[in-house]
Amino acid sequence: MTIKFSLARQAFLHEIRQPEAEIDVAKAALYIAQEEFPSLDVDRYLIQLDIWAAEVGKTLLPESYPLKTIKHINKYLYDELGYRGNQADYYDPRNSFLNQVIDRRTGIPITLAVVYLEIARRVNFPMVGIGMPGHFLIRPEFEDVGIFVDVFHQGEILFEQDCLELLRKMYQQPLPSLPPEFLAPVTSKQLLARMLTNLKVIYIQRNDLTKALGSVERILLLFPDALGELRDRGIIHTQLGNFSAATLDLETYLEQVPYGTDTAKIRQLLAEIRQKSEE
Secondary structure (H helix, E strand, O other): OOOOOOHHHHHHHHHHOOOHHHOOHHHHHHHHHHHHOOOOOHHHHHHHHHHHHHHHHHHOOOOOOHHHHHHHHHHHHHHHOOOEEOOOOOOOHHHHOHHHHHHHOEEOHHHHHHHHHHHHHHOOOOEEEEOOOOOOEEEEOOOOOOOEEEHHHOOEEEOHHHHHHHHHHHHOOOOOOOOHHHHOEOOHHHHHHHHHHHHHHHHHHOOOHHHHHHHHHHHHHHOOOOHHHHHHHHHHHHHHOOHHHHHHHHHHHHHHOOOOOOHHHHHHHHHHHHHHHHO
16 A cells, blocks of 8 residues: 655655664654644754854854853853743643744753754754653763753753652652663654654644544654554544554554553454444
8 A cells, every 4th residue: 555645744754764873853853843834944944943053152162061061052042042841831732843842932841852952963062862751851972971951941950860859759759769771862763753752642632633643653654663653553543433544553463462461452442443344
């Protein structure tokens, strides 16, 4: 079966098919937004990031050490441009679209992180995303640097103990320590998948299943072997009445996960689909 993608989806697919180190995260994020805003001018937003980075670069000395560089980026983004984490309406889908974050100068941790990472990259200050559960962070890409930046809270500097306290506060649980993987750098594809997962969850909560399906489809372009996403796509297809597509996804899922904790529920769902198809 041939699937015809929109121009934005085609551009997204082309970008993520680059070698991991060559994926332009800002471009890919803007292509995600372009499905929601078809007239979006991707180049205009990339140029805006170039301009902001050039302004930051004017304040940096050649031998600026990491904390000083972070201080300069923070001053420009939060003091001069007025960036803020959107605490008032965290689950507004606009917080997950990079063009809207740039226009409105507010967003959630992961999209604010993209803005920050892109500016840092342009001033030759390498930083990486940190996929801590529930609260995306960034840090300088230096060995044993030991500091993290909370882009949602005006670029606050955190140490590992601060990250642990942040998680304890969010989950209201006495976590004894941070598993190392919580502070591990993420790849470009992982970052984009997390952005799309945020959108998927928001759209499911709003019962906007068509847009939720679009988010899942793009996650599967990033990670074709993500079986949980394959299952979710099948469930969404079922809810949308796309029974043929749903059957294909759910049967494939069961072939790969024949003894999962959700196997009985998926088999029951398939039985219901077949019954509806016969009516």
